[in-house]
Amino acid sequence: MAKRFTNEEIELLSKSPYVKNIRQNRLTFTYEFRCILYDEWIKQPSTSQIRSVLKSYGFDCSMLGKDAINKINTNFKQYGHPTNGKNKVLGKHDSIEKYSNAYLIDSGVFVKSRKGINFSSEFIDKAYKEYPSVSIESLLESYGLDPEKVGYRRIYELKKRFKNVEKPKEKISADAVEKYSGHPYVQRCTPNHFTLKKQFYDESLIFISYPIDEILDIFEIDSSDFPARVLNRIEKQLRSWKGDTDNMMVECDQEFRCRIQHNRMRALEKLSMMHFDTIRKCLPSLTPEQKKALCIWIRDLPHDRYDYSIRSILKRIGISKSSYYSILSDDNYGMKERQDEIDFEYIRKVMDYKGFRKGTRTIYMMLPDICGVHFGRNKILRLMRKYNCICAIRRERTELKTNREILKNNRKPNLLKRRFRLARPGEILLTDVSYLKYGLNRTEYLSCIKDAVSGRVVSHITSSGNDLNLVMDTIDTLDPSEDAIFHSDQGSLYFNDLFQGRLKKLGYRQSMSRRGNCWDNASQESFFGHMKDECDLSGCSTPEEVKEMIGNYVYYYNNERPQWTRNKMTPAEYEDYLNSLSDNEYSDYLQNEQEKYDKMMKKAREKALKRAVELGALTEEDMELYGSDKKEEQAAADRGAETCA
Numbered sequence: 001m002a003k004r005f006t007n008e009e010i011e012l013l014s015k016s017p018y019v020k021n022i023r024q025n026r027l028t029f030t031y032e033f034r035c036i037l038y039d040e041w042i043k044q045p046s047t048s049q050i051r052s053v054l055k056s057y058g059f060d061c062s063m064l065g066k067d068a069i070n071k072i073n074t075n076f077k078q079y080g081h082p083t084n085g086k087n088k089v090l091g092k093h094d095s096i097e098k099y100s101n102a103y104l105i106d107s108g109v110f111v112k113s114r115k116g117i118n119f120s121s122e123f124i125d126k127a128y129k130e131y132p133s134v135s136i137e138s139l140l141e142s143y144g145l146d147p148e149k150v151g152y153r154r155i156y157e158l159k160k161r162f163k164n165v166e167k168p169k170e171k172i173s174a175d176a177v178e179k180y181s182g183h184p185y186v187q188r189c190t191p192n193h194f195t196l197k198k199q200f201y202d203e204s205l206i207f208i209s210y211p212i213d214e215i216l217d218i219f220e221i222d223s224s225d226f227p228a229r230v231l232n233r234i235e236k237q238l239r240s241w242k243g244d245t246d247n248m249m250v251e252c253d254q255e256f257r258c259r260i261q262h263n264r265m266r267a268l269e270k271l272s273m274m275h276f277d278t279i280r281k282c283l284p285s286l287t288p289e290q291k292k293a294l295c296i297w298i299r300d301l302p303h304d305r306y307d308y309s310i311r312s313i314l315k316r317i318g319i320s321k322s323s324y325y326s327i328l329s330d331d332n333y334g335m336k337e338r339q340d341e342i343d344f345e346y347i348r349k350v351m352d353y354k355g356f357r358k359g360t361r362t363i364y365m366m367l368p369d370i371c372g373v374h375f376g377r378n379k380i381l382r383l384m385r386k387y388n389c390i391c392a393i394r395r396e397r398t399e400l401k402t403n404r405e406i407l408k409n410n411r412k413p414n415l416l417k418r419r420f421r422l423a424r425p426g427e428i429l430l431t432d433v434s435y436l437k438y439g440l441n442r443t444e445y446l447s448c449i450k451d452a453v454s455g456r457v458v459s460h461i462t463s464s465g466n467d468l469n470l471v472m473d474t475i476d477t478l479d480p481s482e483d484a485i486f487h488s489d490q491g492s493l494y495f496n497d498l499f500q501g502r503l504k505k506l507g508y509r510q511s512m513s514r515r516g517n518c519w520d521n522a523s524q525e526s527f528f529g530h531m532k533d534e535c536d537l538s539g540c541s542t543p544e545e546v547k548e549m550i551g552n553y554v555y556y557y558n559n560e561r562p563q564w565t566r567n568k569m570t571p572a573e574y575e576d577y578l579n580s581l582s583d584n585e586y587s588d589y590l591q592n593e594q595e596k597y598d599k600m601m602k603k604a605r606e607k608a609l610k611r612a613v614e615l616g617a618l619t620e621e622d623m624e625l626y627g628s629d630k631k632e633e634q635a636a637a638d639r640g641a642e643t644c645a
Contacts, residue, residue, distance in 0.1 A: 003065035018057060027068060033057070034082035037072065042152070047073045077156060099149045109143050119158060131162055176225040184252035185219050194230050199250040201241045207267055208238060209274075218263040220256075276316040283318055288337050295319070295327045344383045346371040351389070359391050360384070410495040415511035416487045418600075420452040420523045421593040424586070425575045426481065428452040429508070430524040431474065431488045433466060436546060438537040444546045447474040452487070452523050454575035455566060457554045462547045468496055475499075480506050487511040489521050531557070 004024050005013070013022050018033035029037070040053045047069050051061050054069070061069065076082070101117050104110040111120045119127075127139055136155050137147040147155060171191040180189045188195040204215050212235040213223035223231060252260075279294070286294065298313055314324055327333050350363050350370050358366070364377050384391060416428065430452050436444040445466045449459040459477040463470045471493045475486075486508040488494045494512065503510050513520030535553045540546045559572050566574040581589060612618045 003067060005063075009063055013063070016058065018059075027064065031082065034072075038076055038082045041073070041076055045073075045077070098151055099145070104145075104150070107143060107145060109140070109145060119154070124158070127158065128162060131159075170227040170229070172226060172230070179225070180221070183221070184250045184256065185221070194226060196234065197250065201238055203264075204238065205241055207271065209271070210267070212238070214267075218267050219260060220263070273316065276313065280316065280318045288333055292327050292333050295324055298324070299328065340383060340386065343373075343375065343379070344387055344389075346373055347375070347380060347383055347389075406495055406497075407490075407492075410497065410500060411490070412510045412512045414514055414520060415485050415509060416452075416520070418520060418522070419597055422590060422597065423453055423485075425451055425454045425456075425578055426484060428485045428487065429458060429478075430521060431471075431486065431494075432521060432524045432528070433470065433491065433493065434528045434532075435466075436462070436532075436537055436550070438540040438546050439542075444543055445470060446528075446550060447471050448524070448527065449474055449478070450524055450527055451571070451575070454571050454578060455523070455527075455563060456558050456571035456575055457527070460550065460554055462543070462550055464543055466493075468493055468499065471499055472502065475502060475506070478506060478508075482507050484508050485511050487513070487521065489513045489518070490515055527557075 005022065005027070010022050010024065013019050013027065018030055019027065020030045021028040036057075037050060037053055041049050043049070050069050050072055054061055054064065101110075101112070104117055105112055109120060109123050110117050123139070127136055130139070136158055140147050140150060140155075172189070172194060174191070177189050177191060180186045180194075183189075185197050185200040186195070187197045200219060204218065207215050207218065212231050215238070216223045216234075283291075294317075298310060298317075301313070310324075311321065314321055346367065347363060350366050351358055353366065353370055360377050360380050363380055364375070367380075368374050381391075383389075420428065420430075428451070429449055431447070431449045433445055433447045436446055438444065444462050444464060447461045447463070447470045448457060450457050459474050461470060461474045463473075484507070486503055488511075490512050493499065494510075500510060518525055531550075531553060535549060537546060537549060540549060557571070559570055562568050562570050563574070567577070569577060578586070578589070609618070
């Protein structure tokens, strides 16, 4: 009986743009929506597919009713496309041009009959043998035919024909009939029938957990001699067998009976091993009482065979020999479990005190005052883990942990070591980011790259945000290099995988200053200091004005501002000067810079040593290891001591 819609349902469904007509006993979708339904249904022809499409378009399937959905599915199967009725709007499926009858006959797949154009008998036989492992659509494509142009109706009728045809039953071979005609456990064996005696089911009932082919092998019946339908029937009958102990033993010769008994004993041993393996898997979850009951059961087993000795059973189950005898001899075995339950009640009482969450340390300190008992922190932690009691722990923020891992993995060594001048121009580049204050407490950020040897600013970018794009845009202007050093501090931007990958692609070796040591990048810091002293940004009011002023200053710094330590030349002039030197002249230049570097490092060591002596970090024995200027160091130490006093 068709579903009758209520007035409320009619009002609701009529608002849908996909409903053409709605009455109390009839619902009609628009042709366009039926085409959409068919396009999705053809991918997986089923009512569930229609339901999912209807839900995706806002329809309540329970409101439409089961009969309406089934009718849509039936119509699609019957007609192979959405029916249009009186609606003249052409859809996708009407627009597909079908093959002509002459073309189909010429292909060899179809023949002409009284009922029209049908599949040829040769094609049907081939499709019957390969279907459903090979679809009919695939076979048509192998003949060079498009299934859509052939027509869904023809393909559907052929599939329906295959589903309604029962395949012939596989018969038992004549050799198998002759082989089992005199078998003691076989009642009847013909090409079409195979029946076993009741004794078979009675004796094999104990092996019901075995596969049917192994059960038949016990009674010397080869399962490969029979079709699947026979094996399925035997298995089904065995599982429903209730047993009959009054049946007499099967009559057979003594030799056959001995073989059957031997097979049964081997099967029983295998079955017992399977049970032991099951116990092994369950052993960790057993309670102390259950473990003791298991040990008593093993003790009471008959151990008349070597295979069933206590030692072999314990090895199979996974219990050590010492544990086995310890459990049997201990009358109080399992008392620890009950004591743990009592002790955990004390812990639970402390945890519930005042309703606030507590950790192991808090429980340890509050336990004597609240319950009058004292447990160690290890015992408290063990009992809480045992009874799945979650402790209140402040978890580390994931982002901080991730950042630390990135810093650890992406930190680069200090390859420069303050040797700013010991190279040729372009072989050492320094970078850093500095803030620029301007206007009414507004801030811009400057990312700068400087040639450490010549002092020339190679690249500079200003931005309102101190982010990855700032440093990436800065290095995008660099030319590729071979094994040049790119030095920076340990700012988070320089640890980024994208930044480091871009540098590696350009051919630079990345170097980083030591943590919290600005002197390792002193040359770059010096540029920022001179720029902020000489460049007045207070008059700027927009980022564009700041960018323009910084650009002007960088040009002035590179080309017009001489530097005292670079032979009173501008960085651009000094770079041209260094590039014009011959190899011998440049060697002399590097030797001179190396002497300056050694003198600077010696002065730095002396300064650090004096500071260490003043702070009392060095003893007199240590002072002997660090140099001969002990009098000066001792005087500094005395001055430090007097100051402290």
